[in-house]
Amino acid sequence: MSDTQRDILSTCFSLAIIALAAFISQRFFLPVVWAGILCIATWPMYARLLRACKGQALLAALAATVISALMFIVPLAVALTEAAREGPALAALVADANNNGLAAPAWLQHLPLAGPAIEEWWTTTLGQPHGIAHLLQDGSVARLKSASEVLRNVGAHLMHRLIDIGFAFVTLFFFYKDGLALVRQVGAIGSHCVGRVRWNLYATKVPTAVRATVNGLVLVGLAEGVLLGIVYAFAGVPSAALWGAATGILAIIPFGAPVAFLAVAGVLIVGGHMVAAIVVIAAGTVVLFIADHFVRPTIIGNATALPFLAVLFGILGGVETLGLVGLFIGPVVMTLFVTLWHEENLFGPGVKPGQ
Incomplete structure (x- = not known):
């Protein structure tokens, strides 16, 4: 057997092992990705804890995991508590609206221009029994005939997500504890495959892109939720804390916040509070x-040296193709793409990127 044939067989053997490992662990792909994103975003905190613990990696990893979990669990617990308080009434409303139809508000016919058309659409869709089910085109909605079924359906999905969250934080602990060794091992493999200089160039871009995206999306989105939650409270919105939490979550996605504050305005309008609804829309x-237009592009674009369109395409394209986790993977991919685009200029003439 020639050396070339032996190299080909060796490569096929390695790829087969990688494929089998990926197949077996595919159920845990999303928790591992989320753990990786959290680990990269909070690594500076872990590094400070590691110094404070005098190099005790196990203790520092445990402390960092607990802190990260509390940062996530406390707001989630507040939101779930508020949702549990309002859940039965909301579930009954959804089930009743789906079974009996939701009557069009009287003020719709007084809207200028499109008012009559909107009222007609509302009457022929949402106003009919099972209109919500037909609108959403989801067979599971049509089976929600009572509040208990709505709560049971939501609870099943919530339990599934909580299990994923649990696995993510377990994985995060080991990423903290063994992170330095893992980085060295991945760096050795990457340097062997594409060259040390080129690997170092790309490897340094990923943590920067992840941290910038977390700051630009998560922190800014949560700040939007807090600010608009205060507006909701002053406007007299029922369950203002729950609506504020929903706004903060949706605001993580660019252009997602309008879904929340327009829904709040709709609730106020249906209740006859037109002035408060206008205030909510204006503030939102x-x-x-x-x-x-200012905060997010500045945070993400300046840190990653990405043009605005690249940031926008990375975020929205990532969500479209990968779901919520694509919010963070998309900008990383675009950062690597822009790095590749400018690679010749970065290395300079006469230098090969694999060297």
């Missing part, structure tokens, strides 16, 4: 405009 528009 101002906060959204400042966050999405």
Whole structure:
């Protein structure tokens, strides 16, 4: 057997092992990805804890995991507590609206221009029995005939997500504890495959892109939720804390906040509070405009040296193709793409990127 044939067989053997490992562990792909994102985003905190613990990696990893979990679990617990308080009434409303139809508000016919058309659409869709089920085109909705079924359906999905969260934090602990060794091992493999200089160039871009995306999306989105939650409270919105939490979660996705504050405005309008609804829409528009046009592009673009369109395409394209985790993977991919685009200029003439 020639050396070339032996290399080909060796490569096929390695790829087969990698494929089998990926197949067996595919159920845990998302928790591992989320753990990796959290680990990269919070690594500076772990490094400080490691110094404080005098190099005791196990103790520092445990402390960092607990802190990260508390940062995630405390807001989630507050939101779930508020949702549990309002859940039965909301579930009954959804089930009743699906079974009996939701009557069009009287004020729709007074809207200028499109008012009559919107009222007609509402009457022929949402106003009919099982209209919500037909609108969402989801067979599971049509089976929700009572509040208990709505709560049971939501609870099943919530339990599935909580299990994923648990696995993510277990994985995060080991990423902290063995992170330095893992980085060395991945770096050795990457340097062997593409060259040390080129690997170092790309490897340094990933942590920067992840941390910038977390700061630009998560922190800014949560800040939007807090600000608009205060507006909701002053406007007299029922369950203002729950609506604020929903706004903060949706605001993580660019242009997702309008779904929340327009829904809040709709609730106020249905209740006859037109002035309060206008205040909510105006405040939401101002906060959204400042966050999405100034704060986020500055945080993400400046840290990653990405043009605005690359940031936008990375975020929205990532969500479209990969779901919520694509919010963070998309900008990383675009950062690597832009690095590849400018690679010749970065290395300079006469230098091969694999050297």
